[in-house]
Amino acid sequence: KNQVEQSPQSLIILEGKNCTLQCNYTVSPFSNLRWYKQDTGRGPVSLTIMTFSENTKSNGRYTATLDADTKQSSLHITASQLSDSASYICVVSVRAGGTSYGKLTFGQGTILTVHP
Amino acid sequence: GAVVSQHPSRVICKSGTSVKIECRSLDFQATTMFWYRQFPKQSLMLMATSNEGSKATYEQGVEKDKFLINHASLTLSTLTVTSAHPEDSSFYICSAWRAGTYEQYFGPGTRLTVT
Numbered sequence: 001k002n003q004v005e006q007s008p009q010s011l012i013i014l015e016g017k018n019c020t021l022q023c024n025y026t027v028s029p030f031s032n033l034r035w036y037k038q039d040t041g042r043g044p045v046s047l048t049i050m051t052f053s054e055n056t057k058s059n060g061r062y063t064a065t066l067d068a069d070t071k072q073s074s075l076h077i078t079a080s081q082l083s084d085s086a087s088y089i090c091v092v093s094v095r096a097g098g099t100s101y102g103k104l105t106f107g108q109g110t111i112l113t114v115h116p
Numbered sequence: 117g118a119v120v121s122q123h124p125s126r127v128i129c130k131s132g133t134s135v136k137i138e139c140r141s142l143d144f145q146a147t148t149m150f151w152y153r154q155f156p157k158q159s160l161m162l163m164a165t166s167n168e169g170s171k172a173t174y175e176q177g178v179e180k181d182k183f184l185i186n187h188a189s190l191t192l193s194t195l196t197v198t199s200a201h202p203e204d205s206s207f208y209i210c211s212a213w214r215a216g217t218y219e220q221y222f223g224p225g226t227r228l229t230v231t
Contacts, residue, residue, distance in 0.1 A: 031218070032218050041207070049218050049219070093218065106159040106160050
């Protein structure tokens, strides 16, 4: 069964601090791994997408890593801001037979709260 | 990034009525769109895959006669919740796939409350 597990479930940090969120997956056949940010009551917004051959990708203060051998990924947030408070969702795309778009398997998300 | 819009953003309806939610891809043509449902404190669950000009593909356990999907153009997919019940109250999110990329762009979501 394809699964994506994230840790921690929730995290509270002070503004300006760094943090790292974890994602483990058992998905096959693997296509790509994404990290999304979802604000409360809004749709997810893509932060990074990594394919099998990529092991790191940055988007501003967000840096994602991927270890395809151990099937682990992390999202590192640098110099956190109050606006970083959101749910961060790890999503793995499975190569769907006969299609190019892949089928997404979602993690439960990590709820990050940044306090002033 | 690309923009996907949803309308309405919030809707309250009475039990037994039907509600239509629109999903539009504003700056690219989307042959494939997706409809998700998200309950509080849970992750998104795929309901169906909407293909332009053909029937939608529904996930196991999703009633196709209750959740009607129409993808009549390359920029518009609609989800109609028929004979809505309180248990259908949820956050409905669509996404659009940009062909030639891995990207799925999500809409802002529609909060449905059935009273």
